[in-house]
Amino acid sequence: xxxxxxxxxxxxxxxxxxxxxxxxxxxxxxxxxxxxxxxxxxxxxxxxxxxxxxxxxxxxxxxxxxxxxxxxxxxxxxxxxxxxxxxxxxxxxxxxxxxxxxxxxxxxxxxxxxxxxxxxxxxxxxxxxxxxxxxxxxxxxxxxxxxxxxxxxxxxxxxxxxxxxxxxxxxxxxxxxxxxxxxxxxxxxxxxxxxxxxxxxxxxxxxxxxxxxxxxxxxxxxxxxxxxxxxxxxxxxxxxxxxxxxxxxxxxxxxxxxxxxxxxxxxxxxxxxxxxxxxxxxxxxxxxxxxxxxxxxxxxxxxxxxxxxxxxxxxxxxxxxxxxxxxxxxxxxxxxxxxxxxxxxxxxxxxxxxxxxxxxxxxxxxxxxxxxxxxxxxxxxxxxxxxxxxxxxxxxxxxxxxxxxxxxxxxxxxxxxxxxxxxxxxxxxxxxxxxxxxxxxxxxxxxxxxxxxxxxxxxxxxxxxxxxxxxxxxxxxxxxxxxxxxxxxxxxxxxxxxxxxxxxxxxxxxxxxxxxxxxxxxxxxxxxxxxxxxxxxxxxxxxxxxxxxxx
Numbered sequence: 001x002x003x004x005x006x007x008x009x010x011x012x013x014x015x016x017x018x019x020x021x022x023x024x025x026x027x028x029x030x031x032x033x034x035x036x037x038x039x040x041x042x043x044x045x046x047x048x049x050x051x052x053x054x055x056x057x058x059x060x061x062x063x064x065x066x067x068x069x070x071x072x073x074x075x076x077x078x079x080x081x082x083x084x085x086x087x088x089x090x091x092x093x094x095x096x097x098x099x100x101x102x103x104x105x106x107x108x109x110x111x112x113x114x115x116x117x118x119x120x121x122x123x124x125x126x127x128x129x130x131x132x133x134x135x136x137x138x139x140x141x142x143x144x145x146x147x148x149x150x151x152x153x154x155x156x157x158x159x160x161x162x163x164x165x166x167x168x169x170x171x172x173x174x175x176x177x178x179x180x181x182x183x184x185x186x187x188x189x190x191x192x193x194x195x196x197x198x199x200x201x202x203x204x205x206x207x208x209x210x211x212x213x214x215x216x217x218x219x220x221x222x223x224x225x226x227x228x229x230x231x232x233x234x235x236x237x238x239x240x241x242x243x244x245x246x247x248x249x250x251x252x253x254x255x256x257x258x259x260x261x262x263x264x265x266x267x268x269x270x271x272x273x274x275x276x277x278x279x280x281x282x283x284x285x286x287x288x289x290x291x292x293x294x295x296x297x298x299x300x301x302x303x304x305x306x307x308x309x310x311x312x313x314x315x316x317x318x319x320x321x322x323x324x325x326x327x328x329x330x331x332x333x334x335x336x337x338x339x340x341x342x343x344x345x346x347x348x349x350x351x352x353x354x355x356x357x358x359x360x361x362x363x364x365x366x367x368x369x370x371x372x373x374x375x376x377x378x379x380x381x382x383x384x385x386x387x388x389x390x391x392x393x394x395x396x397x398x399x400x401x402x403x404x405x406x407x408x409x410x411x412x413x414x415x416x417x418x419x420x421x422x423x424x425x426x427x428x429x430x431x432x433x434x435x436x437x438x439x440x441x442x443x444x445x446x447x448x449x450x451x452x453x454x455x456x457x458x459x460x461x462x463x464x465x466x467x468x469x470x471x472x473x474x475x476x477x478x479x480x481x482x483x484x485x486x487x488x489x490x491x492x493x494x495x496x497x498x499x500x501x502x503x504x505x506x507x508x509x510x511x512x513x514x515x516x517x518x519x520x521x522x523x524x525x526x527x528x529x530x531x532x533x534x535x536x537x538x539x540x541x542x543x544x545x546x547x548x549x550x551x
Contacts, residue, residue: 010040013057014049023332024048047327047347050281051132059130062109067129069093069105069139071446071485073478076147078102081121084144090114093136093143101125107133134280141252142185151181155214163217172226182213184250186480189274189315195221195267206480207442207487208315208546224261224270231259238268247277254278279345284324287317288488290528296495297436301325301403306433307396309383311408316439317489318405319344322379326350326403329377338379339366355381367391371398380404389421396431410525411437411494412514415504429496429505437525438491441538441546442484448476449536458540461549462530471536488537490529490547494522 011028014020020043028042035042043049059066074095087093092114096103102124106114111128118126155178162170179202183191188204195201200221202214216223228235231244244259254277262269284294300308308325310318323345326336331349341355341363351373353366363380364387370378383389383406396402408417414435418428454462454470473483494517496504503513514522529543 008061010054010057011043013061014043014053017053017057019053019057020048023330027332046349047281047331050283050286050327051134052280052283052286055130055132058109062130064109064128064130067095067103067105067131069095069131069135071478072096072105073447073476074139074143078122079143079147082117084140086117087140087144088137090117091133091136092117093131093140094118097122097124098127101127103127103129105129105131105136107131107136132280138251138253145181145251146185149181151178151185154178155182159216159220162220168219168222172220172223175220175223176226176230179214180248180250180255183272183274184253184255186213191272191274193224193227193270193272195224195264195269197266200224206482207484208440209442209482211480221267224268227259227270227272228261228268231257233259233261239263275344281327281345282320282324283327284321287321287324288532289491290531293491293493296434296493297325298328300434300495301328301401303401303433305396305399305401307392307402307404307431308433309414309435310403310405311411311414311435311437312405312439313407318438319381321436321438321489322403322405323347326377326379334376335374336377336379337370337373337375338381339363339370340379340381350379363388364391367395371395371400375400377401377403382406383421386422389418389423393418393423393427393431397427402431408437411435411492411522412510412517413437414494415513416510425507426505429501432496432501432504434496435494436491437494438489439525439546440487441490441529441532441542442482443486443488443537444471444539445473445476445479445483445485447478447485448474448483450474451536454540461540461544462533464530464534467534470533470540472539472541484542488532490525490532490538490543492523492525492528 011025028039028046028048031042032039040054044051044054055066072095074093075097078094078097082094090113091107093105094102095105102118102122104114104118104126106128115126118124158175158178162175183204186204186206188206190205192203193200194203198218200216200218200223201212203210203212225235230246233242233244241263242261245257247254247256256275256277258273258275260271284297289297310321312318336350338350338352339355340352343352343354346352355362367378367380368391378395378400380388380392380402383392383404392402392404406414406417408414415428419425449471451469451471454467458470459465459467473479475481475483479485500513500516503516525547529547532538533540533543
């Protein structure tokens with residue numbers, strides 16, 4: 001590769017891949033003059049490109065393999081040879097020794113200094129893999145912290161001290177800190193504090209599945225009162241549910257914790273929802289959409305008016321998909337207004353607002369107000385009631401693109417659900433552009449993934465007796481023995497064309513609409529799930545857990 005090609009500016013590389021255009025570059029350069037950031041950092045901050053987009057073009061340009069450092073477990077021998085400061089200063093993470101080589105995750109294509117450091121400290125050669133800068137820095141902080149501070153032992157020690165503190169004078173701040181650290185280490189999205197008859201059980205939701213992680217003596221149940229105090233709740237009130245929130249820094253990253261209590265026979269249950277501040281954007285392919293469907297999604301998101309709905313249960317990634325779709329719009333030429341509860345992902349080029357019910361600022365009132373602000377696109381966090389549904393449909397039929405989420409079990413089920421909310425069939429047919437219904441399934445852990453011969457019941461479920469080989473995880477340190485690491489989408493995408501629109505208007509039976517959609521290429525969530533099982537991405541057991549027996 002010529003030095004000229006290797007040194008192409010990042011903006012040019014992204015333009016060649018069709019990720020950004022010249023308008024994005026010019027806008028980012030104006031920002032750069034003020035902020036003095038690197039151009040790639042500006043493009044990422046403005047959501048013109050994701051960090052993964054930037055790493056992907058660098059990987060191809062430099063012919064350097066990509067590594068997702070979230071999915072590696074570094075060799076502790078390597079971590080001990082180097083040190084945290086050296087790794088952070090030079091932005092590299094050595095993670096595996098194989099023969100005469102050390103595998104190293106890096107953030108750029110030029111790594112001669114790091115090559116010398118590896119040779120000096122190990123006597124071995126380097127094999128470089130490129131990864132996202134934020135992930136590499138996060139994992140350096142994480143791995144070195146837990147190497148020097150075994151958090152499980154710290155929790156055991158703290159519990160011993162608290163158990164002997166009969167006057168309950170010892171504060172619980174350290175214990176809370178250790179629990180939060182353990183939750184981040186194990187990739188928990190929710191932390192459950194569950195009083196039992198003799199113990200306080202701590203459970204983590206990891207990749208969508210609850211796991212019991214810790215059990216404390218019931219004397220430690222005052223932990224719940226401490227967390228309520230941190231969340232600005234009334235600690236004297238234990239008869240009714242309460243909601244609150246607090247923020248904390250964990251492993252050099254900022255997190256918001258949404259807190260909720262519920263009354264039980266043994267005391268108050270308390271749940272912390274873990275929300276990273278400044279979450280990285282994900283592209284539609286990173287979420288798990290197949291390329292053929294990404295083209296369809298981008299097409300409906302570029303319609304000038306109408307309504308697009310994301311459906312699925314709580315925690316199925318609907319908002320994340322909405323934001324990934326919005327990224328495909330030319331935000332420099334569109335006025336996008338949002339009403340959310342709360343704002344979870346910040347995008348500088350959007351005009352984002354947040355529900356404030358005490359002040360009377362609701363989803364429906366926000367939409368009416370938005371119409372006086374000359375919007376092109378309106379994002380509504382959730383359609384919860386008839387009033388919001390009506391105002392959303394009205395906005396979509398008056399020349400605006402409206403994006404929102406709705407709770408239904410399927411894409412086709414959106415039609416009767418809107419009718420239940422009081423929307424006339426002719427308004428649905430006139431406004432509905434498309435529906436994405438989605439769920440999240442766990443992915444097989446790459447570190448312990450093995451092939452096996454499927455059993456008869458699995459072949460019956462998949463309706464394909466010709467399958468000879470499937471995959472599953474056997475359990476390892478990386479996945480905490482579960483056999484799974486991370487999640488991916490299974491989904492169905494319904495695009496409403498003229499024929500389907502006429503059927504909705506004529507109030508044809510839903511089964512007839514479904515049959516016509518199938519003839520036009522509609523694939524339901526079961527079909528997508530089966531495809532991902534055959535590709536070795538997930539398992540039959542996981543399909544049964546998430547979507548059940550579709551028969």
